[in-house]
Amino acid sequence: MVRARGLAVLIVATFAAFACGGSGGGSTNKGTIDIGSDLPTSGADASSGLPTQYGAAFAVSQAGSVKGFTLKFVPYDDAVNGKHDPTKGAQNVQQMISDTKLLGMVGPFNSGVAAAEIPVANQAPLAMISPSNTNECLTLAFDYCQKYAGYTAASLRPTGKNNYFRVAANDTFQGPAMADYAADTLGLKTVAVWDDQEPFGLGVANNFAKEFTKKGGTVVARQGFDTSTKPDFHAWLNRAKAAGAQAIYAGATSASYGCIPRQESQGIFDPNSYYLGPDGIGDGQCIKDSGTTMGNDHMYATQGVADANANASAAATIAAYKKAHPSPDDTAAYTFAGYDCAAILIDAIGRAIDANGGNMPTRQQVIDQMAKTSNFPGLTGTYTLNAAGDPTTPALQVQQYKAGAWTTVKNIAVTV
Amino acid sequence: MVQRLRASVITTPTASLINMVGIAVVVVAVVAAAQRIHQQGATYFFQTMGFGLAEGAIFALVALGYTMVYGIIELINFAHGDVFTLGAFFSLALMPTLGLTEGKISGAALILPLLGLFIVTMLFCALVNVVIERVAYRPLRRAPRLAPLITAIGMSALLEGVMNVWRGPFNLHYPDFLPEYQIPLGGDVTISAKAVTVIVVAVVLMVALTLFVNRSKLGKAMRATAQDRDAAQLMGIDINRTISATFFIGAALAGAGGIIYGLYYNSVQAFDGFQYGLYAFTAAVFGGIGNIPGAALGGMLIGIIFAISDGYFSVAWTQVLIFAILIFVLVFRPTGLLGMRVPEK
Numbered sequence: 001m002v003r004a005r006g007l008a009v010l011i012v013a014t015f016a017a018f019a020c021g022g023s024g025g026g027s028t029n030k031g032t033i034d035i036g037s038d039l040p041t042s043g044a045d046a047s048s049g050l051p052t053q054y055g056a057a058f059a060v061s062q063a064g065s066v067k068g069f070t071l072k073f074v075p076y077d078d079a080v081n082g083k084h085d086p087t088k089g090a091q092n093v094q095q096m097i098s099d100t101k102l103l104g105m106v107g108p109f110n111s112g113v114a115a116a117e118i119p120v121a122n123q124a125p126l127a128m129i130s131p132s133n134t135n136e137c138l139t140l141a142f143d144y145c146q147k148y149a150g151y152t153a154a155s156l157r158p159t160g161k162n163n164y165f166r167v168a169a170n171d172t173f174q175g176p177a178m179a180d181y182a183a184d185t186l187g188l189k190t191v192a193v194w195d196d197q198e199p200f201g202l203g204v205a206n207n208f209a210k211e212f213t214k215k216g217g218t219v220v221a222r223q224g225f226d227t228s229t230k231p232d233f234h235a236w237l238n239r240a241k242a243a244g245a246q247a248i249y250a251g252a253t254s255a256s257y258g259c260i261p262r263q264e265s266q267g268i269f270d271p272n273s274y275y276l277g278p279d280g281i282g283d284g285q286c287i288k289d290s291g292t293t294m295g296n297d298h299m300y301a302t303q304g305v306a307d308a309n310a311n312a313s314a315a316a317t318i319a320a321y322k323k324a325h326p327s328p329d330d331t332a333a334y335t336f337a338g339y340d341c342a343a344i345l346i347d348a349i350g351r352a353i354d355a356n357g358g359n360m361p362t363r364q365q366v367i368d369q370m371a372k373t374s375n376f377p378g379l380t381g382t383y384t385l386n387a388a389g390d391p392t393t394p395a396l397q398v399q400q401y402k403a404g405a406w407t408t409v410k411n412i413a414v415t416v
Numbered sequence: 417m418v419q420r421l422r423a424s425v426i427t428t429p430t431a432s433l434i435n436m437v438g439i440a441v442v443v444v445a446v447v448a449a450a451q452r453i454h455q456q457g458a459t460y461f462f463q464t465m466g467f468g469l470a471e472g473a474i475f476a477l478v479a480l481g482y483t484m485v486y487g488i489i490e491l492i493n494f495a496h497g498d499v500f501t502l503g504a505f506f507s508l509a510l511m512p513t514l515g516l517t518e519g520k521i522s523g524a525a526l527i528l529p530l531l532g533l534f535i536v537t538m539l540f541c542a543l544v545n546v547v548i549e550r551v552a553y554r555p556l557r558r559a560p561r562l563a564p565l566i567t568a569i570g571m572s573a574l575l576e577g578v579m580n581v582w583r584g585p586f587n588l589h590y591p592d593f594l595p596e597y598q599i600p601l602g603g604d605v606t607i608s609a610k611a612v613t614v615i616v617v618a619v620v621l622m623v624a625l626t627l628f629v630n631r632s633k634l635g636k637a638m639r640a641t642a643q644d645r646d647a648a649q650l651m652g653i654d655i656n657r658t659i660s661a662t663f664f665i666g667a668a669l670a671g672a673g674g675i676i677y678g679l680y681y682n683s684v685q686a687f688d689g690f691q692y693g694l695y696a697f698t699a700a701v702f703g704g705i706g707n708i709p710g711a712a713l714g715g716m717l718i719g720i721i722f723a724i725s726d727g728y729f730s731v732a733w734t735q736v737l738i739f740a741i742l743i744f745v746l747v748f749r750p751t752g753l754l755g756m757r758v759p760e761k
Contacts, residue, residue, distance in 0.1 A: 043585040082585025223731050229691035234467040235726035242460050263682050267608040288589045
């Protein structure tokens with residue numbers, strides 16, 4: 001029934017398009033195109049998911065319409081009991097697919113959710129663009145993918161064609177970026193590494209360890225924690241300290257207790273020891289969890305996108321966003337990446353409409369245009385997407401928590 | 417009953433084979449542990465034990481509630497772990513009223529408000545648990561055993577849900593009031609004042625409970641009811657009142673456990689209690705379910721095993737080890753470490 005009604009809408013929309021003759025340009029209303037989003041917007045993940053959704057929604061509302069089609073933003077939440085949930089994400093994508101006006105989606109936020117969603121969207125097919133997925137196995141083929149991540153880029157795409165894109169730098173960059181920073185800038189020699197046994201956390205921790213070792217450092221302790229329930233980190237932290245660790249690297253997110261060990265290392269590690277991690281710990285929840293007795297200004301996190309504030313041409317849009325969302329909690333590391341994802345998607349839909357003679361394009365046409373995205377001027381960078389779905393010149397930043405906020409201390413550009 | 421149980425374990429040929437294998441596994445595990453402990457030296461060992469004892473003290477406080485309730489009505493009260501979390505949540509909400517603000521209050525000024533926090537929270541949890549018993553368990557007392565067990569699981573989900581709605585599923589920061597310094601114990605060995613406070617409070621509460629159950633009239637009534645409910649009733653003991661008292665005391669300890677947990681770990685989440693309850697239940701079975709000193713011992717031992725496994729082997733093994741111990745105990749010593757008395761039911 002839903003499908004039939006959707007089809008009817010599509011036919012009406014097509015007739016409307018014909019009636020207008022496609023010559024009216026941008027001003028005539030040819031119907032509605034939905035832009036979906038799937039992000040964790042409730043519970044523990046909301047501190048990073050919700051600001052990202054606001055960013056995407058802001059891009060859609062700023063554009064308003066594309067080539068005569070009115071744009072509508074349709075957000076979904078993939079958190080169950082406050083944590084991102086792959087099954088819920090896949091269900092959301094199925095709902096989006098049943099909405100025939102929906103031509104693409106922004107999201108998901110977490111790599112583990114992406115692994116469940118890509119196969120579903122791939123068969124529709126539906127264009128996906130994620131602001132923050134960083135697991136390298138989502139787009140690239142490595143021999144360890146099946147073993148560590150449990151999937152490969154090919155196994156996620158049953159049709160053999162790509163429908164998935166992202167703007168974030170993958171973990172082959174994020175882990176090593178922090179390793180370089182730890183070895184070169186912070187001058188660390190020995191680090192203890194733990195991970196949360198999730199695809200993202202494990203991947204980024206392994207890549208950190210690999211690069212840190214390559215730089216001449218030593219990983220003196222390496223441990224995976226089952227974070228389905230809250231672990232007690234004391235004994236392991238003591239063990240890491242006894243093994244000579246100067247700092248801890250957490251391959252985890254705030255939702256998987258990423259910063260609880262910071263609090264628990266009180267009395268074991270020096271308050272001015274370093275605590276390092278990926279984008280997953282670079283949020284406000286992490287600071288709450290860390291408490292007040294360990295030096296918060298000794299915490300560093302990488303972010304898989306560049307700092308939008310460093311881009312002069314983004315200033316006006318950022319100011320407009322902050323006017324619409326004045327609370328500091330509404331702007332997080334991936335807010336403007338979310339904005340860019342929606343903007344790239346809208347741009348691709350616009351080109352797909354042109355390619356289809358001004359009519360409602362098919363989802364495949366949108367995917368085809370997404371893959372042709374070239375030198376798109378976003379807030380967080382200029383994006384060209386390659387055949388695998390990755391940005392060709394991803395950028396990262398290292399952030400330090402100081403004066404009450406995560407502050408960019410280093411921007412890193414990489415070339416694939 | 418005990419005699420018969422023992423006899424059945426030891427005499428059959430397959431059972432004796434299993435016994436031998438069991439002993440062999442325990443010996444190998446102990447030797448492996450001893451070797452690692454020797455390699456790492458004494459300082460590290462004592463530090464690890466400090467963490468284990470602190471964690472074990474909290475397990476023990478929760479385990480006591482399990483064991484008391486099981487002892488008296490043979491119900492595994494799954495909601496108990498969540499009453500424990502409720503203690504942490506309630507005390508967190510109560511703190512501003514008592515003037516307990518992180519960073520603004522320290523030292524001796526803390527003692528009175530903290531004492532008040534303990535008393536009010538323990539009373540609150542106790543009353544909640546008494547209501548739970550009255551509403552959810554008492555009507556089912558003569559029902560088949562599965563019915564109250566399912567109700568208990570339902571109660572657990574309900575409490576978790578309420579806390580989730582109340583404060584959200586976030587990890588909540590629990591203020592850090594306990595002293596930070598390390599107490600030297602000779603050599604390089606230190607133990608954090610925090611861990612010592614946790615252990616001392618838990619031990620005081622446990623000793624008080626044991627004295628109460630062994631010396632007081634109500635304690636005597638509880639023991640009598642546990643042994644034989646009908647005979648106790650014939651002797652003029654008010655069964656309902658005695659069972660309510662058991663739930664009251666068990667939950668008061670869980671409430672205290674919740675505060676100690678918060679003060680020690682400085683974070684609490686709505687769903688923490690379920691897993692903690694499972695460990696505490698394991699501790700209760702380990703020590704001998706229904707036996708109060710047994711639960712205390714079981715809790716401490718589980719905490720120590722936790723710390724040794726985390727500190728010397730791998731965290732990945734810890735859960736395997738804990739639940740393997742549960743199975744071991746059930747197979748080889750169904751009455752637990754101290755569970756000598758098994759009342760006929």
